[in-house]
Amino acid sequence: MVLQEDFLRTRRIADGSVDLVVTSPPYNVEVGYSAYEDNLPYEEYLAFSRRWLAKALKLARPNGRLCLNVPLDKNKGGQRAVAADLTHEARAAGWRYQSTIVWNEQNISRRTAWGSWMSPSAPFVIAPVEVVLVMFKGEWARRERDRHPDIARDEFVEWTNAVWTFSGERATRVGHPAPFPVELPRRLVKLFSYREDLVLDPFLGSGSTLLACRETGRRGIGVEIDPAYCALAARRLDGTAGAPRAVRAAQPEAPVRARTATSTTM
Ligand SMILES: C[S@@+](CC[C@H](N)C(=O)[O-])C[C@H]1O[C@@H](n2cnc3c(N)ncnc32)[C@H](O)[C@@H]1O
Numbered sequence: 001m002v003l004q005e006d007f008l009r010t011r012r013i014a015d016g017s018v019d020l021v022v023t024s025p026p027y028n029v030e031v032g033y034s035a036y037e038d039n040l041p042y043e044e045y046l047a048f049s050r051r052w053l054a055k056a057l058k059l060a061r062p063n064g065r066l067c068l069n070v071p072l073d074k075n076k077g078g079q080r081a082v083a084a085d086l087t088h089e090a091r092a093a094g095w096r097y098q099s100t101i102v103w104n105e106q107n108i109s110r111r112t113a114w115g116s117w118m119s120p121s122a123p124f125v126i127a128p129v130e131v132v133l134v135m136f137k138g139e140w141a142r143r144e145r146d147r148h149p150d151i152a153r154d155e156f157v158e159w160t161n162a163v164w165t166f167s168g169e170r171a172t173r174v175g176h177p178a179p180f181p182v183e184l185p186r187r188l189v190k191l192f193s194y195r196e197d198l199v200l201d202p203f204l205g206s207g208s209t210l211l212a213c214r215e216t217g218r219r220g221i222g223v224e225i226d227p228a229y230c231a232l233a234a235r236r237l238d239g240t241a242g243a244p245r246a247v248r249a250a251q252p253e254a255p256v257r258a259r260t261a262t263s264t265t266m
Contacts, residue, residue: 004226016061019199020198021068023067042077046085064138071083072102098136101162102130106167107168174232176206179205199221204223205233209222210233
């Protein structure tokens with residue numbers, strides 16, 4: 001189900017009903033979204049993050065889980081330890097920390113500056129990875145004896161090694177400025193939920209999480225503030241997406257989810 005709403009305002013999801021939250025929020029790196037300004041002052045961005053994380057916690061059932069995909073850090077607009085800061089905000093909102101998955105996108109095209117070239121003066125060091133923060137409400141273990149796992153042996157062995165290597169998604173292929181590949185939510189829902197569980201993506205974008213839910217037999221709710229992205233998600237779900245529309249991305253062919261270094265120090 002796709003809800004076209006501001007997640008902070010929606011009242012259409014029952015408190016205590018969500019088994020798993022899988023999402024990638026705006027990264028605050030000036031991505032060209034249609035209905036959201038992705039350039040808040042950093043402290044405001046963290047305050048916004050704490051508000052939506054608190055709301056997600058309220059909607060989560062006891063033992064509910066959160067998989068939060070964010071950059072490890074960012075350079076644009078100043079050096080920021082985004083994953084560490086959002087871990088702090090999530091804990092302040094009431095989520096408990098379980099682990100971190102490193103998603104190795106192997107994408108070095110995000111590099112736009114070296115800092116001080118071949119000098120220790122002020123080099124820029126960039127990891128071509130994102131992370132998924134795995135957190136929970138109350139207790140980690142789910143003790144439901146009547147539920148049947150659907151994950152294969154090889155998937156379990158491979159995915160519990162928390163360095164995942166696969167490519168990101170292209171904005172121009174999907175028609176959204178910052179999609180993640182369906183492979184990311186597909187792994188997360190199979191590893192952290194049962195079939196028929198209710199999965200929520202409060203920042204649905206182009207609908208990738210709902211595609212993964214449909215493929216894996218989970219019930220999914222996606223909230224997206226922008227009507228055009230809701231329509232795109234609906235088209236992807238009913239298989240009529242066709243050729244993507246133009247996207248307002250800073251670097252349309254680059255992985256715009258990425259944070260980039262933008263200045264050079266000599
Ligand atoms: C990083 S994108 C999510 C991309 C998504 N994972 C995908 O694969 O397409 C973040 C999305 O959050 C949406 N958004 C921003 N603020 C929102 C809010 N308050 N409520 C709901 N959606 C919001 C933006 O319009 C954008 O589509």
